[in-house]
Amino acid sequence: MYLSFQSYLVERSGISVLEFQSLLPYLKEKEIPKGTILLQKGAICTHSFFVESGLLRAYSIDSSGKEHVIQFAPEGWIITDRSSVFFNHPSDYFIETIETSKVIYFSHDFINQASEISSSFRNYNERLLQNHIRQLQHRIQYLLEATAEERYLDFISIYPDLLLRVPQWMIASYLGITPESLSRVRKELAKRNFNPKR
Amino acid sequence: MYLSFQSYLVERSGISVLEFQSLLPYLKEKEIPKGTILLQKGAICTHSFFVESGLLRAYSIDSSGKEHVIQFAPEGWIITDRSSVFFNHPSDYFIETIETSKVIYFSHDFINQASEISSSFRNYNERLLQNHIRQLQHRIQYLLEATAEERYLDFISIYPDLLLRVPQWMIASYLGITPESLSRVRKELAKRNFNPKR
DNA sequence: CGCGTGATTGAAACCCTTCAAGTTTAGTGG
DNA sequence: CCACTAAACTTGAAGGGTTTCAATCACGCG
Numbered sequence: 001m002y003l004s005f006q007s008y009l010v011e012r013s014g015i016s017v018l019e020f021q022s023l024l025p026y027l028k029e030k031e032i033p034k035g036t037i038l039l040q041k042g043a044i045c046t047h048s049f050f051v052e053s054g055l056l057r058a059y060s061i062d063s064s065g066k067e068h069v070i071q072f073a074p075e076g077w078i079i080t081d082r083s084s085v086f087f088n089h090p091s092d093y094f095i096e097t098i099e100t101s102k103v104i105y106f107s108h109d110f111i112n113q114a115s116e117i118s119s120s121f122r123n124y125n126e127r128l129l130q131n132h133i134r135q136l137q138h139r140i141q142y143l144l145e146a147t148a149e150e151r152y153l154d155f156i157s158i159y160p161d162l163l164l165r166v167p168q169w170m171i172a173s174y175l176g177i178t179p180e181s182l183s184r185v186r187k188e189l190a191k192r193n194f195n196p197k198r
Numbered sequence: 199m200y201l202s203f204q205s206y207l208v209e210r211s212g213i214s215v216l217e218f219q220s221l222l223p224y225l226k227e228k229e230i231p232k233g234t235i236l237l238q239k240g241a242i243c244t245h246s247f248f249v250e251s252g253l254l255r256a257y258s259i260d261s262s263g264k265e266h267v268i269q270f271a272p273e274g275w276i277i278t279d280r281s282s283v284f285f286n287h288p289s290d291y292f293i294e295t296i297e298t299s300k301v302i303y304f305s306h307d308f309i310n311q312a313s314e315i316s317s318s319f320r321n322y323n324e325r326l327l328q329n330h331i332r333q334l335q336h337r338i339q340y341l342l343e344a345t346a347e348e349r350y351l352d353f354i355s356i357y358p359d360l361l362l363r364v365p366q367w368m369i370a371s372y373l374g375i376t377p378e379s380l381s382r383v384r385k386e387l388a389k390r391n392f393n394p395k396r
Numbered sequence: 397c398g399c400g401t402g403a404t405t406g407a408a409a410c411c412c413t414t415c416a417a418g419t420t421t422a423g424t425g426g
Numbered sequence: 427c428c429a430c431t432a433a434a435c436t437t438g439a440a441g442g443g444t445t446t447c448a449a450t451c452a453c454g455c456g
Contacts, residue, residue, distance in 0.1 A: 062342075083328065083331065083332040086328040092339070129327045129331065134281040137290075141258060144374045145266060177444070180404080180446080180447095183403060184444090346412075365433090365434065365435095367434070378437085379411090385436080385437090397456105401452105401455105404449100405448100406449085408445105411443095412442090413441080415441100416439090416440105418435105420434080420436085422433080424431085425430085426427105
């Protein structure tokens with residue numbers, strides 16, 4: 001059952017199968033029903049989650065009670081509150097399953113141990129961090145520069161597969177607009193003969 | 199002249215003075231006049247910049263020609279396009295001196311070499327990355343959740359010292375609003391007897 | 397079948413932008 | 427040190443994009 005995570009890591013990080021096997025004690029796998037909260041705001045995030053199947057999201061709730069989606073994580077993605085894990089701070093957000101999902105839990109110890117025994121894993125982990133920064137930067141750029149429509153087009157070009165799986169109001173939340181606005185954006189695009197893959 | 203960078207690194211990263219001395223070949227220092235561009239959009243960012251004195255900023259220019267400030271870097275800060283350095287991609291933005299500045303240039307080789315000879319430097323570097331992620335996440339949260347006024351108040355609580363040194367239109371650009379809007383926000387705050395340190 | 401959640405649509409309100417003046421500030425050369 | 431100019435900041439009025447609120451429609455699930 002860890003096979004998917006194993007082949008993922010072996011392929012991406014260059015860690016060997018044997019090395020991975022030695023890390024098994026740091027892992028646990030769970031099947032999580034749809035709508036389950038894996039991380040509560042205010043709690044310290046002790047684990048990161050690798051999604052073997054299903055779909056998760058991270059979101060915050062602001063002072064006026066509105067949700068803001070921070071990240072989606074379909075199969076093959078990792079989702080966590082890095083800052084909370086790394087700095088041992090209470091988390092600012094929630095992590096929840098959007099679909100029933102098979103999830104691998106791994107702690108910071110896993111990463112430390114893996115970095116210890118495999119320098120290529122250490123490099124891989126840094127690549128992950130750098131990539132995360134790149135992605136956050138991209139999102140900031142779009143929030144500063146782009147209209148709702150442009151942000152939506154960007155979203156579907158990056159995550160075309162999520163269009164069908166994520167409720168529209170969550171996408172709106174990710175884009176920083178209301179569901180009503182997204183609906184109007186889509187209507188406008190349809191009028192101009194735009195057709196996302198569906 | 200490298201003393202400030204040396205004591206900064208020794209104190210923060212736990213690298214020893216001797217180790218730092220051995221890294222000197224990877225460093226160069228320059229005095230840069232105000233308004234000089236250190237990194238051009240489209241160029242590959244080969245160096246990071248430690249600010250010994252003065253003030254720099256990173257900014258992008260969008261398709262309609264508008265500037266968007268990504269980061270300010272006063273003395274004691276590091277400014278760079280991490281993604282460009284790490285992935286060898288053309289940079290999306292510019293880095294420019296707002297004031298005449300004394301700047302230390304260091305390449306990725308410096309970081310690799312320092313990580314090689316000092317595990318505490320390696321840890322420090324990861325802390326830097328994690329911290330960067332935390333800060334970007336915070337900014338996204340504010341762009342999604344907060345009004346112009348809230349973003350401004352957040353800005354001056356985090357960077358009170360920059361208020362006096364950075365032209366207002368650049369702060370507006372950082373906040374994602376027009377200079378006119380920021381002016382009105384400030385007027386509104388003044389009317390409500392709000393007084394930033396000045 | 398009916399209920400609840402999500403999506404759509406309309407109208408009014410709101411925040412912020414745009415454009416177009418003015419005013420202030422800062423820097424430069426005489 | 428003043429005069430001049432350019433840049434930065436302010437202010438007003440009009441406009442645009444997005445939100446809010448409310449009502450309606452569509453659909454999946456018990």
